[in-house]
Amino acid sequence: MKQQPGLTLIAKTVTRISVWLIVLYGFYIIFHGHLTPGGGFAGGVVIALAFLNVMLAYGHETVTRWLNISFMHDLEPSAGALFLTMGILGIALGGGFLANVVHRGTLFNVFSSGNILVLNIIIGVKVAMGLFVVVWSLAIFRFFEGGDK
Amino acid sequence: MPVETWLIFIVGFMLIGSIAALEMKDLLSAIIAVGIVGLGVSMAFLLLQAPDLAIVQFLFEIFSVVIIVRAFLKKDYHSEGEGQRNRLLGGITVLTLIAVFLLSIRLFKALPPFGKPLMTTARYYLENCASQTHAANIVSSIVLDYRGYDTLGEVTVLFTAILGALTIIRLKSKRKTEGEGQS
Amino acid sequence: MTLYLMCFALLLIGIYGIIVKRDLVKIIIASGIMGYASNLLLILFAYRKGGIYPILEKGKDMTGRVMVDPLPQALVLTSIVIELGITAMLIALAIRIFEKYKTFDITKIRRLKG
Structure with missing residues (x-):
C-alpha cells in the first residue's frame, strides 16, 4: 500500500467519525456561553482543536486541499470588524458604544441576554479561525524548510 | 479537607x-x-x-x-549541553531571586488572609446581573456586556498577535522562493 | 499567605528561566510559567471562603450563600487567550531564528550578529 501522509488508517477513521462531534461540542459551548461555563473563547479553541485534529491525522496537504484556507484567513479580521460594527450599531440605535441592540429574552432561555449571544458567536469564529490559520502556517512552513535539507 | x-x-x-x-x-x-x-x-x-x-x-x-x-x-533535536551554562550569571540570579522572595514575605503578610476577598467592587455585578442583562453566567455578562470595551481591546490584541505570527512565518519564505528562482 | 507565597515563587521560577536559560524553547516555556503564575495569583485574590461559582441556576436556593468575585475571572479569561496568541508568535520567531542560524542557543546567535 502506498505510503500516505499523516497517521495510520485507524487514526484517520476515528478522526473522521469524531471530528464532527468535537465541532458540535464547540458550537454547544459557544451557544450556551451565557448559561453555562464556556463562551466564545473556549468554544473557539475547541473548534480550532478539531481542525488541528484533522491536520495531525491527515497531514497538511490534505487539509489544504479540503478546506478553503484563504476564506478562513479572511473570516478572522471580518469577525473583528463585525465586533466593531456591533459597537457602532449601539451608538446608532441610541445608548452608547456597545450598548445592547438585541432584544433581551427571559432568563435561562437559549435565545436570551441580547448582545452577549451575538458577540459570543463572533468571538468564537475569530478565535477558532485565527488559531487554526496560525497552526496551519506553522505546518506549511516546515514543508518549505524541509526542502533544502 | x-x-x-x-x-x-x-x-x-x-x-x-x-x-x-x-x-x-x-x-x-x-x-x-x-x-x-x-x-x-x-x-x-x-x-x-x-x-x-x-x-x-x-x-x-x-x-x-x-x-x-x-x-x-x-x-535536529538537541539537549542542552554542559558547557553552555553561565554559572556566574546563574548563581547571581538565584541569589537575587531568593533575596527578593525573602524580602517579599513581609509584603504578603500585609495582605488579608486567604479566603477574604481583596476586591469588593464586584458586589454590584453579583446583585444586578440577572435583572439587567438576563444572562445566567455572570462572568460572560461581565466580559461581553459590562466591560465589552475591554473585550474589544482584547480582540484587537489577539488579532495583532496572530497577524504578527503570520507575518513572521510568511515574510521570508516568499523571499526564499524568489531567491531560489534567481539562482 | 502560604498560597500567595508559593504562587509568587512560581513567578520567580519563571523569571529565573528567562534570565539564565540559553535555549529558546526553554525561554518560551519560562514565559508560559510566568503567565500561569500571574493568572493563578489573580484568581487566588478573588476567592471567598465558602463561595460558589458565579453562575445562576434555575431553582437553586441562594439564601445565605455567597459567590466568588467574578471580575478577576473575566479579566483572566481574556488574558489566557492572549497568552495563546503570544505563544504562537514566539514559536514562529524561534522557528525563524532556527532557519537562519541553525541553532536555538541565544549566545551563538549573539556571536553571529546577523
Whole structure:
C-alpha cells in the first residue's frame, strides 16, 4: 500500500467519525456561553482543536486541499470588524458604544441576554479561525524548510 | 479537607513541575513537564470555583503543548549541553531571586488572609446581573456586556498577535522562493 | 499567605528561566510559567471562603450563600487567550531564528550578529 501522509488508517477513521462531534461540542459551548461555563473563547479553541485534529491525522496537504484556507484567513479580521460594527450599531440605535441592540429574552432561555449571544458567536469564529490559520502556517512552513535539507 | 490544603498540594506539585521543565536536559520531556504546570493551574481554577477558566485553561494547555511539540519535534533535536551554562550569571540570579522572595514575605503578610476577598467592587455585578442583562453566567455578562470595551481591546490584541505570527512565518519564505528562482 | 507565597515563587521560577536559560524553547516555556503564575495569583485574590461559582441556576436556593468575585475571572479569561496568541508568535520567531542560524542557543546567535 502506498505510503500516505499523516497517521495510520485507524487514526484517520476515528478522526473522521469524531471530528464532527468535537465541532458540535464547540458550537454547544459557544451557544450556551451565557448559561453555562464556556463562551466564545473556549468554544473557539475547541473548534480550532478539531481542525488541528484533522491536520495531525491527515497531514497538511490534505487539509489544504479540503478546506478553503484563504476564506478562513479572511473570516478572522471580518469577525473583528463585525465586533466593531456591533459597537457602532449601539451608538446608532441610541445608548452608547456597545450598548445592547438585541432584544433581551427571559432568563435561562437559549435565545436570551441580547448582545452577549451575538458577540459570543463572533468571538468564537475569530478565535477558532485565527488559531487554526496560525497552526496551519506553522505546518506549511516546515514543508518549505524541509526542502533544502 | 479544606480547599486550602488541596491548593497547597497542587501548587507544590506545579512548583516541582516547573523546576523540572526548566532543568531537564531533553527538550521533549521539558515540554511535557510544563503540561503538568498548566493542568495543575486548571485544577486549581476548578477548586477556586472558576469553571469558565478551568475549561479555557485546559484547552489552552492541550493546544500549546501540541503546537510546541509539532513545531520543534522534527528539528535536529538537541539537549542542552554542559558547557553552555553561565554559572556566574546563574548563581547571581538565584541569589537575587531568593533575596527578593525573602524580602517579599513581609509584603504578603500585609495582605488579608486567604479566603477574604481583596476586591469588593464586584458586589454590584453579583446583585444586578440577572435583572439587567438576563444572562445566567455572570462572568460572560461581565466580559461581553459590562466591560465589552475591554473585550474589544482584547480582540484587537489577539488579532495583532496572530497577524504578527503570520507575518513572521510568511515574510521570508516568499523571499526564499524568489531567491531560489534567481539562482 | 502560604498560597500567595508559593504562587509568587512560581513567578520567580519563571523569571529565573528567562534570565539564565540559553535555549529558546526553554525561554518560551519560562514565559508560559510566568503567565500561569500571574493568572493563578489573580484568581487566588478573588476567592471567598465558602463561595460558589458565579453562575445562576434555575431553582437553586441562594439564601445565605455567597459567590466568588467574578471580575478577576473575566479579566483572566481574556488574558489566557492572549497568552495563546503570544505563544504562537514566539514559536514562529524561534522557528525563524532556527532557519537562519541553525541553532536555538541565544549566545551563538549573539556571536553571529546577523
